[in-house]
Amino acid sequence: MAKRTVRLSRDVIVDCAMTLADAEGLDAVTIRRLAQENGVTPMAMYWHFNDKDSLLDGLSEHLLASVKLPEPGEAPWDGQLREILQAFLDAIRPHPATAVLALRRILVAEPGLRVAERVLELLRGAGFEPPRAAEVGTFLMCSVITLVAADPSPGVPPAGEEREEMLRHKKAMLGALSPERYPNVIAAAPYLAVCRDEDDYFALNLDLLIAGVRGLRRN
Amino acid sequence: MAKRTVRLSRDVIVDCAMTLADAEGLDAVTIRRLAQENGVTPMAMYWHFNDKDSLLDGLSEHLLASVKLPEPGEAPWDGQLREILQAFLDAIRPHPATAVLALRRILVAEPGLRVAERVLELLRGAGFEPPRAAEVGTFLMCSVITLVAADPSPGVPPAGEEREEMLRHKKAMLGALSPERYPNVIAAAPYLAVCRDEDDYFALNLDLLIAGVRGLRRN
DNA sequence: CGCACACCATGTACGTCGTACAGTTGAGGG
DNA sequence: CCCTCAACTGTACGACGTACATGGTGTGCG
Numbered sequence: 001m002a003k004r005t006v007r008l009s010r011d012v013i014v015d016c017a018m019t020l021a022d023a024e025g026l027d028a029v030t031i032r033r034l035a036q037e038n039g040v041t042p043m044a045m046y047w048h049f050n051d052k053d054s055l056l057d058g059l060s061e062h063l064l065a066s067v068k069l070p071e072p073g074e075a076p077w078d079g080q081l082r083e084i085l086q087a088f089l090d091a092i093r094p095h096p097a098t099a100v101l102a103l104r105r106i107l108v109a110e111p112g113l114r115v116a117e118r119v120l121e122l123l124r125g126a127g128f129e130p131p132r133a134a135e136v137g138t139f140l141m142c143s144v145i146t147l148v149a150a151d152p153s154p155g156v157p158p159a160g161e162e163r164e165e166m167l168r169h170k171k172a173m174l175g176a177l178s179p180e181r182y183p184n185v186i187a188a189a190p191y192l193a194v195c196r197d198e199d200d201y202f203a204l205n206l207d208l209l210i211a212g213v214r215g216l217r218r219n
Numbered sequence: 220m221a222k223r224t225v226r227l228s229r230d231v232i233v234d235c236a237m238t239l240a241d242a243e244g245l246d247a248v249t250i251r252r253l254a255q256e257n258g259v260t261p262m263a264m265y266w267h268f269n270d271k272d273s274l275l276d277g278l279s280e281h282l283l284a285s286v287k288l289p290e291p292g293e294a295p296w297d298g299q300l301r302e303i304l305q306a307f308l309d310a311i312r313p314h315p316a317t318a319v320l321a322l323r324r325i326l327v328a329e330p331g332l333r334v335a336e337r338v339l340e341l342l343r344g345a346g347f348e349p350p351r352a353a354e355v356g357t358f359l360m361c362s363v364i365t366l367v368a369a370d371p372s373p374g375v376p377p378a379g380e381e382r383e384e385m386l387r388h389k390k391a392m393l394g395a396l397s398p399e400r401y402p403n404v405i406a407a408a409p410y411l412a413v414c415r416d417e418d419d420y421f422a423l424n425l426d427l428l429i430a431g432v433r434g435l436r437r438n
Numbered sequence: 439c440g441c442a443c444a445c446c447a448t449g450t451a452c453g454t455c456g457t458a459c460a461g462t463t464g465a466g467g468g
Numbered sequence: 469c470c471c472t473c474a475a476c477t478g479t480a481c482g483a484c485g486t487a488c489a490t491g492g493t494g495t496g497c498g
Contacts, residue, residue: 100319103369107411108389108392110396113396113401113404116404116411117400117401117402117403117404120403120404120406120407121402121403124403124406130403130406130407130410131407131410132423133403133407134407134410134411135410135419135420135423135424136423136424136427137407138411138420139366139420139423139424139427142365142366142369143362143365145365145369146361146362146364146365146369147358147361150322150361150364150365170327173327177329177332181336182332182336183336183340184336184339184340184343184349184352185332185335185336185339187339187343187349188339188349188350188352188353188356191349191350191353191354192326192335192353192357200354201354201357201358204351204354204355204358204435205354205355205358207431207434207435208355208358208428208431208432208434208435209427209431210431210434211430211431211433211434211435212426212427212428212429212430212431212432212434213427213431214430214434215426215427215429215430215431215433215434216423216426216427216430219426
């Protein structure tokens with residue numbers, strides 16, 4: 001597409017991949033497509049990355065590196081933990097398509113461990129022994145990722161008419177459910193129904209996680 | 220491979236796909252591979268499924284249908300909720316490779332809604348209004364899925380020598396971390412390190428989720 | 439100035455994937 | 469007996485990841 005402007009580099013490739021994923025879903029992130037987008041031959045990518053997997057790792061680490069950790073403070077541990085999870089959430093929420101990738105780097109690559117370190121620190125401060133802190137911390141971070149990754153099952157939030165099609169299909173399906181077998185699903189249907197990405201959902205479930213940690217500590 | 224024994228059907232294909240996924244990871248589940256495994260031409264699959272996606276949906280629903288829901292009882296809601304999540308966990312834990320598929324059918328297809336119904340019912344009983352119940356319930360189920368899906372990032376738990384290779388690599392990486400910047404990660408390293416799939420981890424985090432719901436209710 | 443060499447990109451080719459489209463089979467009912 | 473139609477085959481296409489061999493280019497050293 002665009003004729004070569006600057007030399008390629010890991011960073012411009014990763015940036016390009018990220019905007020591509022945001023716009024068209026992770027499936028659109030293809031060696032060939034990235035090459036084309038940069039006016040270059042597919043094989044040029046292999047100078048900068050060993051293979052596609054390490055390119056995706058790059059994407060994932062870029063995402064994790066974008067987490068803006070708040071400064072450590074004197075506030076109670078649960079407030080600080082909440083802030084960190086919030087910061088994590090804020091960073092990945094704009095990129096739901098790539099969020100799943102974070103799962104496999106969060107405990108492996110440096111940008112992820114930077115977040116993990118802070119989480120573990122607070123959990124230790126809250127009185128968890130290392131094994132417990134590790135288990136709880138792992139789960140907290142995975143949960144935040146899931147929170148955003150699980151939302152729109154298709155890579156791209158379907159736009160316009162396709163979205164309406166989906167909504168209609170969902171309504172039809174819910175309408176077909178036996179009301180005496182699924183009263184609660186039907187009652188909750190408007191809120192289950194597709195693509196609520198209201199802040200509510202995220203805030204509520206961050207609260208749930210924090211409250212859960214608090215609850216664990218008491219035992 | 221095996222020469223034709225019985226006629227194909229959605230069920231035998233799904234079963235085959237499931238054992239294949241368990242044994243070799245989700246990437247091994249291929250139209251062509253499934254065909255070969257059943258001594259049949261790839262295109263034969265398309266008689267039984269519209270496309271690969273609906274085959275995967277079949278897999279996912281098979282998984283969700285295997286959840287053995289406990290009978291509703293008179294016990295307090297939190298105990299019952301815990302039992303349901305446990306049952307859900309038990310069902311998907313043997314199939315970590317396909318667990319992520321469950322994410323996109325749990326709120327769409329009947330076998331998933333069957334579980335959702337019970338979760339929502341208990342949350343309503345605990346005093347949550349439908350919108351809240353929907354948000355919390357969605358998150359709970361997604362979290363349980365994540366719990367098992369997030370574990371081994373490669374589709375197959377790497378066996379034997381490859382596993383040792385992975386462990387060595389991880390140790391090396393952790394050893395290279397600056398001890399004053401990552402004291403807590405390093406302290407927790409043995410517990411973060413690869414593939415703990417001890418029951419501990421699951422039990423602890425189910426407790427966390429339940430405690431979180433309890434905590435939410437109090438506000 | 440010119441040369442070498444690391445660096446970056448190209449060109450071609452292979453094997454695998456999902457699947458469109460058209461053709462073939464064989465069991466069972468009129 | 470033949471017709472029907474569910475179940476399956478055959479062939480082909482375009483897209484994917486990537487191995488291997490080759491070509492150019494800018495920068496720093498002599």
